[in-house]
Amino acid sequence: MSIESPRKPSDPFFRRLWFTGALVAVLMVLWKTLLPAIESLWMPPEGQSRIVTARGDLAADEISTIELFEKSRDSVVFISTATLVRDLWTRDVFSVPRGTGSGFIWDDAGHVVTNYHVIENASGATVKLADGRDYKAALVGASPAHDIAVLRIGVGFKRPPPVPIGTSHDLKVGQKVFAIGNPFGLDWTLTNGIVSALDRSLAGNGGSAIEHLIQTDAAINPGNSGGPLLDSAGRLIGINTAIYSPSGASAGIGFAVPVDTVMRVVPQLIRKGKYLRPALGIDVDQQINERLTAIAGIRGVVVLRIHAGSAAEKAGLKGVTLTQQDMKLGDIIVAVGNKGVDSVPKLLARLDEHQVGDVVQITVVRQGEKRELSVILQPGN
Template sequence: MRPISSPPPGSDPFVRRLTALTLVIITLMLLWWSLPLIESLFTPKVGGVRTVTARGDLAADERATIELFEKSRDSVVFITTARLVQDIWTRNVFAVPRGTGSGFIWDDAGHVVTNFHVIEGASEATIKLADGRDYKAALVGVSPAHDIAVLRIGVGFKRPPPVPIGTSHDLKVGQKVFAIGNPFGLDWTLTTGIVSALDRSLTSESGATPIQHLIQTDAAINPGNSGGPLLDSAGRLIGINTAIYSPSGASVGIGFAVPVDTIMRVVPQIISQGRYIRPTLGIEVDERLNERITAMLEIEGVVVLRVTPGSAADKAGLKGATLTPDGGIIPKDVIVAVQGKQVDSASKLLALIDDYNVGDTVQLTIVRDGQKQEIGVVLQPGA
């Protein structure tokens, strides 16, 4: 018998077909990867010149935004502040840069409105106009309670236009707003957004009485925007950008602006008198003590602790609390509303009174001996 021998390697038809198919696949893959190179070898070298595609007309809202910025830009200023420091060895005085901010032209007399915290602690301020001119600014006056300051520059010719004035009492959540300022020193920057909320309150940087009636917006506001104008879609001033709510100090879509109705009440007084004189009732209240007493009485309002003799409140017949020999307090009058608006804290009472002017008569709703009654008080100037 003839011995049976093994088939030579590669003689199996299945193995041959599999090997051939693998080679075809590899060849096709190499060809596919090489196509761009092959194509480039046969493509004429024309320098990569492209034809510009026609833009067409801008959208109507784009044209409106561009026009608003171009009209408003010249009314916005760039503020840099410095603090004078004396060298303890040489006794030489030199200026140390302190910070930057924004502001806007208020009138033709050269008054510039900005935030109080922009110039707080500074010894001097320089204002740069949109056309590049620089001026040393003089301080006219401030109102820390509203975070408002007024400066003045002497512009002899080509005076920049004052920003048009709008209103804030009729603002609606959802309205478009536009902020122009100098964030991080990047001058004349425009950001847009909407009114996110109204009548917000925010504790000032000094930690004093909270600033009331603020406009909340999602327009990007960053350090350097402070003091700049917040405008409506007609280009009118509706607020001063004053603060952002952010742990990092950068915009997170929550910014605040002092409303123009407050500005219109405060700024003219600062210009004419050098300061803002708050209207008052002539009473003493205490926020922390008030919380404890009203909780004990189970009532929302403000306890009148003391009435200043001869004050507007005294003339109107308001009664203060009585102190007992053991240091206790027996409340008499509790203010629960001003002109029909509910009062639930001392800061709210101050804010509501501040909406009026010295000499105005406001109607107070008080609770005395468990009974509600109305008392009219003529507001007097504060200290």
Template sequence: MTYPDPYSRPTPDRFIRRWLVITASVAALMLLWQFLPAIEAWFSPREAAERTVTPRGDLAADEKATIELFDKSRASVVYITTAQLVRDAWSRNVFSVPRGTGSGFIWDEAGHVVTNFHVIQGASSATVKLADGRDYQAVLVGTSPAHDIAVLKIGVGFKRPPAVPVGTSVDLKVGQKVFAIGNPFGLDWTLTTGIVSALDRTLDGEGGGPAIDHLIQTDAAINPGNSGGPLLDSAGRLIGINTAIYSPSGASAGIGFSVPVDTVMRVVPQIIKTGKYIRPALGIEVDEQLNARLQALIGSKGVFVLRVTPGSAAQKAGLTGVDVGPQGISPGDRIVSIDGSTVDDVAQLLARLDDKKVGDVVILSVDRAGKSREVQVELQPGV
């Protein structure tokens, strides 16, 4: 390219200056744009314009129902704090330190409070706080670790809190609404909602303890501190006790579990009456590990009777256990079902028995030496 006038040819310095001017202009415009609201506010009148409130209108029917349910149920829910005695390593003095918090609910007018066993496990004392702010020292009535249920008692002399209405869990349907009230992370009397996500779930017990069966699964938010609180249906009736969550992080992941109220109705009255829950039993000895080995040996499921307790209901019904004689080991009876419900292993046998009561007559389907037969057994108190 040629230039007629040598002085009109752009030099590098002129080219740089031109781009600097353009860049500075763009930057100035951007800065002005950023400060434009502030400049506008500076020159605007200092008086703020009044805003009118937009009418809300009536609440939706489901909102009204939820609010009413919480208002009616709140007084039946309690906040539980526990403490533990510890000994100072240097002074050897014993003192009380906070241990944890949880939830519970009023069971009856006598002041019985139902919560989870793991809420009070290892504690030396528990304080129950009512919805109206009153605090009471609780006395432990009894527990059933196999169901993660504990019963406390408080002495309310006047203005007694109402007992929670009791419903049923056998007729629950996946998809129906549920409501959980409790004290997650110490935030007292919190309401969360969800649905029944699944039924008849089983969780393994902690530390090798017995599994908890027939649990209700829900997506209602259940967090640490909700344990022991009530799970309610849309009528405000108790349908379960919130007991556990599945969570990789420790917080709610939308998978919570509740002990069904049908189990609570079977366990709690017995704890109140005797201080413990006595499981119905057959009067036989079984072992999970040996049972698994015998199953693998013969290739069949069921529960092998290892020994029949003398004088037990099982002996009266004619059941036999493993016999060791000159001819070798005879496996004895193998229980395959109770009242038509299959029994695959020891845990399932205990779960089937736990659905019954002491004194109930059950029909066992048993296999002996390849031959099936049915026997009737009247359930006796377990050890």
């Protein structure tokens, strides 16, 4: 019997096995060595810049909004106010910051329009323009009933342009609106939204109501007060005046004094320093009115007293007659023109739509019968 000797390493099988193992080892070394370079071809190393993706053209509405802001920005100003304080120890009087707000350029004479509550109880105000220039402002006039005030600054050169004037009587719910101001002191901020509602009322200074307000969902926050509310053409349609918010920040309900009101009030403030409301020359009271109209079972405004020589007396209006035993109602105003009146603030607002000297038709109920009377409006307080 013959016995086969074991295969030597030089046999073909072992050579192929050895070669394969060596090749695998070399490939593994190469893979570990070249892997970072391979990854860098399709994945940028950490910390390196990314390739910028082309954006393309801006949308048409974006372009129009940018143009609106760029054209309107210089017409908007930042207002800071101060008040005088006396040191109880040294008895020295010094000025301390009081608050901030917004405003806008009204004309080429340097008049600036803002809210009355922005400058109320302030001892001084500073107006900052969009180009960074600061000016001490003088108070020209104010109408607390409309929450409007006019300041004046002495701009010698590079006068900022007045904001273009629009109209508010033809506004529609759903129109786009834009607000520019300084919310929380953040200079020249643009927000946008729509007209949410029209002809709103809001309690103003001393409990009187500000009527005909524009309601908007454009974000309005503290510091926006006094800034312009613009339409999509960049025209002034209102002055941002208030927000409805339990937290004090924007909750999607803001209010603006309509520009039609501004156009009636501001020229008078510039000419006379105050606004004289059109009036009838009668005494009315909201609390008494609510009780008396409830007793009479009619919605309107009870004329309590007629001033001697007033427009109301000349037109033949009748007030309340008092006797020892009883009180007799005279006229109850239920409409001015063709617009209904159901409260004292509403009556004042209806009259405020006219000017002193205008002839208006007053509808009254006297002893259960309706009557039409013509009244020439006189200056009020």
